[in-house]
Amino acid sequence: MKKYIIEFSSITYALKAKTLLENRGIFVKISKKNNLNQTGCGYVLVANCDIDKVIIAFDMNKIKYVNYELIQ
Amino acid sequence: MIYLDNSATTYPKPKQVIDSFNISMQKYGANFGRGIYDMSIKTAEQVFNVREKVADFFGVPSVEKVVFTSNCTHALNIAIKGVAKQGCHFIISDLEHNSVLRPLEKLKNKLNCEYSKAKVEKSIEKTISNFEKLIKNNTVAIICTGASNVFGILTPFKELAKVAHKHNILFILDASQIAGLVPIDMKKDDIDIICCAGHKYLYGPVGTGLLLLNENVNLDTLMEGGSGSNSLELSMPTDTPDRFESGTLNSIGIIGLGKGLDFLNNYKTDEIYKHEFVLMNNLYSFLNSNNYFKTYCGFQFKTVVPIISFNVKGYNSELVASELSKENIAVRSGLHCAPLAHQKFNTTNSGTIRISPSIFTKKYHIDLLIKSLIKIAKSN
Numbered sequence: 001m002k003k004y005i006i007e008f009s010s011i012t013y014a015l016k017a018k019t020l021l022e023n024r025g026i027f028v029k030i031s032k033k034n035n036l037n038q039t040g041c042g043y044v045l046v047a048n049c050d051i052d053k054v055i056i057a058f059d060m061n062k063i064k065y066v067n068y069e070l071i072q
Numbered sequence: 073m074i075y076l077d078n079s080a081t082t083y084p085k086p087k088q089v090i091d092s093f094n095i096s097m098q099k100y101g102a103n104f105g106r107g108i109y110d111m112s113i114k115t116a117e118q119v120f121n122v123r124e125k126v127a128d129f130f131g132v133p134s135v136e137k138v139v140f141t142s143n144c145t146h147a148l149n150i151a152i153k154g155v156a157k158q159g160c161h162f163i164i165s166d167l168e169h170n171s172v173l174r175p176l177e178k179l180k181n182k183l184n185c186e187y188s189k190a191k192v193e194k195s196i197e198k199t200i201s202n203f204e205k206l207i208k209n210n211t212v213a214i215i216c217t218g219a220s221n222v223f224g225i226l227t228p229f230k231e232l233a234k235v236a237h238k239h240n241i242l243f244i245l246d247a248s249q250i251a252g253l254v255p256i257d258m259k260k261d262d263i264d265i266i267c268c269a270g271h272k273y274l275y276g277p278v279g280t281g282l283l284l285l286n287e288n289v290n291l292d293t294l295m296e297g298g299s300g301s302n303s304l305e306l307s308m309p310t311d312t313p314d315r316f317e318s319g320t321l322n323s324i325g326i327i328g329l330g331k332g333l334d335f336l337n338n339y340k341t342d343e344i345y346k347h348e349f350v351l352m353n354n355l356y357s358f359l360n361s362n363n364y365f366k367t368y369c370g371f372q373f374k375t376v377v378p379i380i381s382f383n384v385k386g387y388n389s390e391l392v393a394s395e396l397s398k399e400n401i402a403v404r405s406g407l408h409c410a411p412l413a414h415q416k417f418n419t420t421n422s423g424t425i426r427i428s429p430s431i432f433t434k435k436y437h438i439d440l441l442i443k444s445l446i447k448i449a450k451s452n
Contacts (some may be wrong), residue, residue, distance in 0.1 A: 009104040009301065009309060009311050009314070010105070010122075010136075010299070010300070010301055010309065010311060010313075010314045011104065011301070012105075012120065012123070012135070012136050012313055012314070013117045013136065013311070015117060015120040016120075016135055016136065019120075019124075027115065030108075030113055030163060031108060032108040042301045042302060043301065062134055064169065064311060
């Protein structure tokens with residue numbers, strides 16, 4: 001499993017995603033974005049996961065994410 | 073004190089709501105959605121849990137469509153002003169509260185909007201027809217209270233939602249007097265917007281309210297400010313709930329509201345309604361059978377919420393409330409911020425005394441009220 005950072009537009013979406021992933025046995029950590037890019041601050045989830053399956057789950061549950069990035 | 077003003081706000085609150093304040097002030101005192109430290113995240117999780125409870129309770133399609141406000145008036149202002157555009161038209165019932173009327177009056181002056189009042193009648197078919205015949209090309213929404221805060225009359229809000237959608241207009245429900253007493257399901261009943269107080273029959277603390285949005289409802293913002301993310305972006309977020317939750321929220325109150333919902337979930341559907349209806353039915357029978365008193369509309373199961381407005385003949389309503397207060401009985405008197413309802417029943421000059429129980433009201437409270445009313449009536 002690879003480690004990803006998944007960015008969300010608000011704490012609500014981050015927590016919605018956290019609940020979904022933890023219900024599927026994926027342990028996540030909430031954190032803040034390291035870089036303040038074009039839009040500024042935001043919340044991220046850090047998770048060891050199969051990102052393709054996670055994105056499909058997000059889409060099925062209408063969870064909006066901004067971006068994701070592989071970190072290791 | 074015998075408290076019978078629960079339509080204004082419920083009192084007392086359940087023990088778990090009261091206890092939650094002490095716990096929240098110590099453990100969840102952070103401004104959530106801003107920091108990354110432990111208490112901020114824990115506070116955010118507590119608030120999120122309440123969003124989930126609210127979504128479940130009201131059948132809201134997704135948790136992010138639950139917006140916390142400071143009260144129902146705040147929620148109604150967001151809804152009404154968020155939908156309004158230049159020259160548009162609204163339809164309201166002839167029972168609406170000033171939290172609907174005053175924003176519409178402001179829009180009349182500001183955006184040249186107009187509104188029409190539909191008569192709520194005993195017949196559901198006639199009521200529906202009264203609303204439907206007022207729909208025009210520029211009508212954007214029907215706004216209707218779930219029940220009159222003065223006379224308790226239940227409106228056919230589910231049928232009105234259908235009528236609104238038949239004509240491609242929005243339906244906005246003021247659920248202040250029915251949430252917690254009458255089942256509401258946003259999805260099943262296809263209601264576009266529900267505005268609600270957290271501190272009435274949901275047994276949450278004052279300073280809490282709800283704006284619930286169905287899918288595909290888009291509103292302009294009422295207030296702009298910090299949302300805790302994307303700070304470089306100078307427009308409010310497009311996503312809910314952040315779009316409508318700028319500034320620091322009353323997280324302590326919200327957590328208390330969650331405990332209120334937990335309290336309600338201890339009761340079966342209708343249980344609280346039936347408890348209160350029996351109490352008020354006894355009061356209504358007494359008032360109606362006694363020449364000292366005047367009631368204004370019927371009181372039948374499932375046609376009203378358990379609220380009774382009446383007068384003591386020969387007395388101003390405020391005076392009666394004052395006399396009851398001396399007996400440590402708390403009631404509401406006057407016009408209840410609902411001028412239309414009083415115009416409907418010709419009680420604008422006198423106002424009315426309003427009795428509204430809660431799950432904590434006991435039979436002996438009503439017996440003592442009756443005893444005091446007889447004493448006041450006979451002293452004239």
